[in-house]
Amino acid sequence: MNAWLIAPVALPLFAAILSLALRTRVRFQRIVSVCANAAALSIALALFNAVRTDGVLVLQLGSWPAPFGITFVADLFSAIMLVLSGLMGLAVAVYGLATMDEARERHGYHMLFHVLMMGVNGAFLTGDLFNLYVWFEVMLMASFVLLSLGGERAQLEGAIKYVALNFLSSALFLAGVGILYGISGTLNMADLSQVLAQPAHQGIINMISMLFLVAFGIKAALFPLFFWLPASYHTPPHPVSAIFAGLLTKVGVYALIRVFTLVFRQDVAFTHQIILILAAFTMVTGVLGAAAQMDIRRILSFHIVSQIGYMVMGLGLFTELALAGSVFYIMHHIIVKTNLFLVAGVVQRLAGSNELKKIGGVYRAAPWLAVLFLVPALSLAGIPPLSGFFAKLTLIVDALRGGSWAMAAVALSVGLLTLFSMTKIWNEVFWKPAPEGKPTLPLAAIPVRERIALLLPIIVLATCTVCIGLGSGWMFDLARQTAEQLLDPRDYVTAVLGVTEAP
Amino acid sequence: MTSLILRTAARYLFPIIMLFSIYALLRGHNEPGGGFVGGLAAASAYILYALAYDVAAARHLLRIDSRTVIALGLVIALGSALVSVALGQPFMTGTWGELAITSTYKLKLGTPLFFDIGVYLVVLGVTVTILFALSDQETEAG
Numbered sequence: 001m002n003a004w005l006i007a008p009v010a011l012p013l014f015a016a017i018l019s020l021a022l023r024t025r026v027r028f029q030r031i032v033s034v035c036a037n038a039a040a041l042s043i044a045l046a047l048f049n050a051v052r053t054d055g056v057l058v059l060q061l062g063s064w065p066a067p068f069g070i071t072f073v074a075d076l077f078s079a080i081m082l083v084l085s086g087l088m089g090l091a092v093a094v095y096g097l098a099t100m101d102e103a104r105e106r107h108g109y110h111m112l113f114h115v116l117m118m119g120v121n122g123a124f125l126t127g128d129l130f131n132l133y134v135w136f137e138v139m140l141m142a143s144f145v146l147l148s149l150g151g152e153r154a155q156l157e158g159a160i161k162y163v164a165l166n167f168l169s170s171a172l173f174l175a176g177v178g179i180l181y182g183i184s185g186t187l188n189m190a191d192l193s194q195v196l197a198q199p200a201h202q203g204i205i206n207m208i209s210m211l212f213l214v215a216f217g218i219k220a221a222l223f224p225l226f227f228w229l230p231a232s233y234h235t236p237p238h239p240v241s242a243i244f245a246g247l248l249t250k251v252g253v254y255a256l257i258r259v260f261t262l263v264f265r266q267d268v269a270f271t272h273q274i275i276l277i278l279a280a281f282t283m284v285t286g287v288l289g290a291a292a293q294m295d296i297r298r299i300l301s302f303h304i305v306s307q308i309g310y311m312v313m314g315l316g317l318f319t320e321l322a323l324a325g326s327v328f329y330i331m332h333h334i335i336v337k338t339n340l341f342l343v344a345g346v347v348q349r350l351a352g353s354n355e356l357k358k359i360g361g362v363y364r365a366a367p368w369l370a371v372l373f374l375v376p377a378l379s380l381a382g383i384p385p386l387s388g389f390f391a392k393l394t395l396i397v398d399a400l401r402g403g404s405w406a407m408a409a410v411a412l413s414v415g416l417l418t419l420f421s422m423t424k425i426w427n428e429v430f431w432k433p434a435p436e437g438k439p440t441l442p443l444a445a446i447p448v449r450e451r452i453a454l455l456l457p458i459i460v461l462a463t464c465t466v467c468i469g470l471g472s473g474w475m476f477d478l479a480r481q482t483a484e485q486l487l488d489p490r491d492y493v494t495a496v497l498g499v500t501e502a503p
Numbered sequence: 504m505t506s507l508i509l510r511t512a513a514r515y516l517f518p519i520i521m522l523f524s525i526y527a528l529l530r531g532h533n534e535p536g537g538g539f540v541g542g543l544a545a546a547s548a549y550i551l552y553a554l555a556y557d558v559a560a561a562r563h564l565l566r567i568d569s570r571t572v573i574a575l576g577l578v579i580a581l582g583s584a585l586v587s588v589a590l591g592q593p594f595m596t597g598t599w600g601e602l603a604i605t606s607t608y609k610l611k612l613g614t615p616l617f618f619d620i621g622v623y624l625v626v627l628g629v630t631v632t633i634l635f636a637l638s639d640q641e642t643e644a645g
Contacts (some may be wrong), residue, residue, distance in 0.1 A: 008595040013581060022576035062595040063587075 001050035005059040005072045006042045008082055009119035011036060016114035026102055029110040036114060037093040037434060038106040040121075041086030048079040056485075056495035058127075066127070067188035068494045074481040074490050077327065081124040081254055084334045087464070088246045089117050091457035095342055097351075098241040098450035104149050104237065106402055112149070116142040116243070123251050129177050129187040129263075132255065136173065136219070140166050143248060144241030146240050147232060158232030165228040169218035175434035176211035178206070190496035192263045193489055204268060209264035213278075216259070221253030223281035226305045230289065233304070234297035234354070238345030241297060246306055250330055253311045257326065260315055261486040270319055276316025280410045283309030287417040296344045296429065299421050300337070300396050303380065306414055307333050313411065314395055317402060323483035324436035325394035328476060332468055336376040339461040343373045345428060346454055351440045356425070361434030366443045370430045372455070376460040377426065379469070381419035387468035390476065506555070512635075513555035517564075520548035528623050531617075538619035542626025549631050558638050569635060572628030580621025583614040 019029045051057055051074050059072040069091045072080070100109055119139030126132050140163075148159040181187055183204055196205060205464045214225065221229040229249065233241050256275075264271055286306025297448070311333065313490035314326025344354055346369055351359035363370045379386035382393075392415055399408040434440045443451060468475050485491060524544035531537025553561035565572070587596035599613040 003591075003593065006588070010585070010594070013577070017577045017581065020570060020577070062597065063593050107597050120634055182509060230593065395615065 001047065001054065001264045002045060002057050002059050004047060004050075005074055005125060007058055008040060008047070008086075008125060010120050011040050011043065011427045012118035012121065016111045016118065019111040019114060022095055023106065023108065023111070026105045027497060029105060030097055032098070033093045033113065034111045035371050036089070037086070037089040037117070040117065041090050042085070043136045044082040044086035045101070045429045048083050051076055051079040056491050065498075067186045067191035070131050070327040071127040071188060071190070071203070071496050073190070073492065074125060075485050076478070076494075077254070077257070077486060080327065080331060080482060081250075082121060084118065084250075085120050085124065085247055087461075088243060088338050089113075090341070091338065091461055092239045092243045092246075094453055095242070095345070095457045096240045097488040098446075098453035099345055100237060100241055103148075108151060109146070109149060109380070111242070112146045116146065118310065119317070120247050120251055123343075124254060127189050129180070129189060129192070129259075130436070132184070133138075133173055133177060136170060136251075136255075137290055139248065139251065140170065143244065147236050147244075148315070150237070151238075152235070155235045158235035161311050162232040165218055165225070169215045169225075172211050172218075173215035176208050176215060179211070180208050183208075183211070185186060187494065188309055189258070189262050190493040193265075193493060194497070196263060196266060199266065205264065206267055206270060209260070209267075210274075211270070212259055212264070213256070213275065215254050216256045216277070218252075219249065219281075220256055220308055220312070221249050221305050222308060223305075226282065226308075228295075230298055230301040233301040238341060238348065242338050242341035246334045247343050247441065250311075250334055253291060253308060253330065256312065257323075257486065259313050261323070262489050262492065265445055272316050272318045275312060276404070276407065279309045279313035280407060281309075281317050282306065282312065283410055283414045287414045287421070290421045291417065292422075294356045296347065296425055297341065299425060300340050300344065303418060303421065304337060306418065307380070307466050310392065310395060310411065310416070313399075313407065317395075317398055317404065317407070319398055319402065320483045320487055321401070322395060322481065323486055324476065324479040325391060326399060327479040327482045328394055328418070329391040330474065332379065332391045332465070335461050335464050336379050336388065336469070339376040339458055339465070340373070340380065340460050342454075342461070343369065343376070346458070349441075349446065349454070350443070351429070351434070352438065356428035358435060358438070358439065359429055360432040361430075361440045363430035364433075365440040369443060369455075370426075372425070372458050372462050373430065375465055377422040379465045381422050383419070385469045385470070385472075387475075390469065390472040394476070406457045444466065509555045515550050516598050517548050517552055520551070521545060524548065524623075528619060531619055532616065539626055540624030541619075543622040543630060545623070545627045546630035548632070549627075549633055553635070553638060558635050561633070565631065569628050569632040572624050573641065574628075574634065576621045576624025576628055579624065583621060585616035586614050628636075 015032050018032050022028050036388045037217060057074040060066060061072060062071045072292050116139060119135050119142060122135035123132055126135060144159060144163050147162055148155055177187065183201055184192055186192055186195060218225045231242055286309060290299045290302035311329045313341050314322040317472060347362055348354050350366060379388040383389040392411065396408050396411050399411065430449050524541045527536040527544055528538055528541030547563050549565060552564055584595040587598050588594055590598060597613055597615050599611060602610040602612055604610055
């Protein structure tokens with residue numbers, strides 16, 4: 001199975017080449033898009049299965065041994081993220097069949113989408129910090145063009161903020177990488193965890209870890225660096241914002257968790273305390289920001305920020321249970337958030353807008369859509385038995401166990417405020433009557449084939465949300481194993497370096 | 504801009520620059536050079552031609568669409584990296600073979616060379632695409 005580790009990167013690249021070569025043939029590109037994403041999901045599932053049975057998978061690219069070459073590593077955490085990105089890729093690709101306009105498709109939407117998936121998967125798989133930087137850049141370039149493709153005024157405005165902040169993040173990341181290489185002589189993460197385990201230069205290492213925290217914090221939209229996200233995510237077409245909302249910030253969270261469990265773990269009292277405080281502020285500012293918004297996608301964007309707080313809170317608490325909570329939260333959040341953006345796209349289609357004041361009556365026109373909205377919305381707020389409840393429960397239980405009363409209180413009240421925002425969307429979009437002279441169309445108004453393409457991904461993702469909730473025992477075991485691997489990286493290090501040297 | 508001197512010079516310089524770009528590409532395996540530099544040099548030849556004549560003439564000289572060149576380069580690069588996978592070794596492992604030209608002269612060929620050729624084409628394609636697009640807009644505006 002080891003050789004297959006390259007597939008989640010090589011396959012999207014191949015699909016991107018095909019889309020580029022046949023850029024005038026939109027139909028063909030659509031077929032390639034769905035097929036490639038379906039194949040990527042099956043490969044991710046196969047890899048996940050292999051990791052679960054055989055342990056950490058490692059591929060030394062070009063046969064250069066670690067720590068000299070680039071290593072691709074898949075432990076449970078990476079494998080879970082790969083499966084999620086595969087699932088989101090497929091869902092959005094199918095959804096895009098009905099929503100993307102032909103002009104954008106002709107100008108490379110499909111190709112960029114594949115490149116984006118390549119960057120995301122590469123970031124999840126790589127075991128090398130500089131290589132991680134490269135994948136971030138691949139992702140950034142593709143997402144920048146996807147964001148501005150179409151050239152609408154609002155899009156460009158969002159794209160500029162997005163790019164400026166993300167470039168700053170890349171610069172800090174690169175500076176951190178450079179200094180780290182200067183003092184340790186290696187950038188292989190497994191090797192770094194060995195080298196940095198020896199107590200020397202603790203001050204410099206803390207400083208570098210802060211550079212990484214800021215760099216990944218921008219990508220993950222942590223407080224106080226989140227403002228680019230709500231400024232840009234509501235501007236592009238719905239499939240694009242759905243994939244951004246589902247995956248991009250989570251790559252930042254993934255990188256934070258990876259780096260702060262594997263590399264920077266010498267001074268937990270200092271670094272992880274800062275992370276915990278940032279997490280609390282992120283949750284609160286995100287949810288308060290959402291309360292003030294009157295556009296579905298803007299509300300959802302602010303909620304991404306507040307939810308990122310929960311994921312990072314688990315890292316800040318830094319116990320096995322808390323990390324399991326983070327992993328659980330990521331699994332739940334990616335599915336739910338993408339789904340909510342997809343629902344917002346259907347609402348746009350039926351009611352003609354995403355602004356709460358201008359629309360209404362969707363419940364009367366399309367009752368089933370209302371049900372499909374309710375599942376992820378309630379899950380996001382943490383209502384049992386949906387997935388969000390168990391994710392929040394795990395984190396809050398751990399916070400209480402560790403005596404972080406304030407953290408638990410923040411997490412609980414943010415959950416309540418999330419429910420408030422979701423009720424607001426429900427009241428304004430679904431419950432209140434449609435405004436005069438602007439009737440909301442029923443679902444039947446959309447042609448059958450498009451309706452299937454729109455609703456199928458939403459139904460599948462909603463089912464996933466319910467299943468995660470109902471099968472939470474199994475999911476929690478998985479999250480717990482993942483957390484175990486993260487906290488005790490010996491397996492990871494041994495798999496990458498071959499032998500473990502005694503530090 | 505029409506200048507007889509530039510036009511005449513461009514016509515003679517074009518093959519020389521192209522030859523040099525291929526020299527840089529092949530030299531890159533052991534010495535400074537390689538696909539990236541070679542691709543840039545080749546792109547500069549086309550840009551010079553576009554400056555001396557016009558973009559349409561340079562496009563015509565390229566024969567195929569510059570974006571197809573990018574795709575072609577990517578296919579070659581990806582293909583060269585996948586050769587080792589087919590032989591059961593990790594992705595991108597250098598694989599070498601010999602091509603017998605005569606019984607005494609043998610040409611040693613490896614996947615790194617093909618990877619470099621892929622890079623050459625990608626760089627050529629990307630640079631030319633960007634600069635053609637930019638100069639197209641210039642003519643539209645002017």
